[in-house]
Amino acid sequence: MSCSDCFSGHIHPDTPTGKSDTIHGVPTYIASPGEGVEPKGLVVIVSDAFGWDFVNTRLLADWYAAKGGFLVYLPDFMRGHALKPASMEATKKIKAPANWFTTIVYKPIWLVQSMITLLPWVLHTCAGVTTPIITTFLTAIRTSAPPFATDNLKIGVAGFCWGGRHAFLLSANDPKTHVVRYGSHPSAAKQPLIECAFTAHPSMLKLPSEVENAQLPISMCVGDVDMMLTREQILKIKDMLEVKNKKKGDHEVVIIPGAKHGFAVRMDPEDAFMVECSVKAEEQAIKWFTKWLA
Template structure:
């Protein structure tokens, strides 16, 4: 289940540099590196947090991945317009305030707003309903018959809500036929502060390389769950995955960190570097 941390955080400054197009049946934000198309190293598909494909933080993250890794990055509207509204970040902040009598008086109003903003997202984007949409996009991407996407390695980067889908894509059932050969839907996956995981199954079923960025103060994946991830992934060393735990980081630190806070900004940047470096290493071996 989602918790308030899934809908909290900070909106980052900046202007996305990519463009919007329609691809494989979905609206998609596209970030391209400043190199010739023939030199692109691979494709990264961002499966976003609850705030979806239009959230400025997610689009700026796509831009960073594109330029840092020389990847083509897709950020699709997997939620079909039912992402949590960005204004709900401030609503959650107001719900959690307890410093004055006024905070308690207006709390019912903010709780009602939170329910209004969150319930449609939760209802429409349950994993059994949303994963077929995600999987279909990756199938179409893998089957792309012509450039610029044909035969490029594919990675999935999932955050919070998207982390669940990244792990599902990494399971053994996620295969398709491309060029007459059975291929996985993704060559590698990265997930930052995933949510709604089933333990230990979602970890035990991984058969593709996956990199985890986890915060040790995350209420969704706590110390017990981190220990399970570490233990299971140690037994899958041959896959080339990795688990990194960020001390003091909470849920959302990869996407919604307060960049005005030095430690938060540093950890968000390090998580970007972790993801880009991991995909580079995986793609070089394909």
């Protein structure tokens, strides 16, 4: 299940600088490291509930490209069913303290309105629907000819909130998804779709199985005030990945004291502490992708 923090937050005032295109049938926001700069690798972002056209996530793609030197794709894996940013305002009204009249009369109405919006999103974006979309996209960019061939680039995935679960699912490295990459010899061995994954404040994880199944390197950034994960669960995840996992050393969990769910994408730009937390997550991701992709 999701929590109210999955659907709340703030909208960044800046303007993204990338471009949009359709890649293998999927509308995609593209951020490049700069003219004449050879990308260190390709980062594919699996967004939070607000999807590929949410300004905050596009800005994050820009920052990964500019500061990390990566080519970044932000595809519409929800196929037009992402929540609208206006949902944040509705969530804010429901969560805000109010007088008894508003609490008894208006909040139930706002809650019903929010559920009417939320239920279709849940149906259209469940893992059973979106996992094939994501793996098909990654398969296509791994096996197809130009203009979107990535045979020379290693690929990492960054998943936030809703997308965080997909980061874990991809890190499980299902052999059925392995492919012979474009440009390889026909007899070459099949390889994983991605090299590594990063996630910040993942939601809807099935514990402990989806964490225990992680094989490919995965880095997780999470606050210790997260509505989706208790502190006990976070510590267990850290133990599973950093201590008990057979490939320990290939995984990391960074816990930021005081950080709340959603801080890496939907932080308040006027809140210095939350901005600091988001920068830490950004730097962690760039460092991780540089380690495994560059």
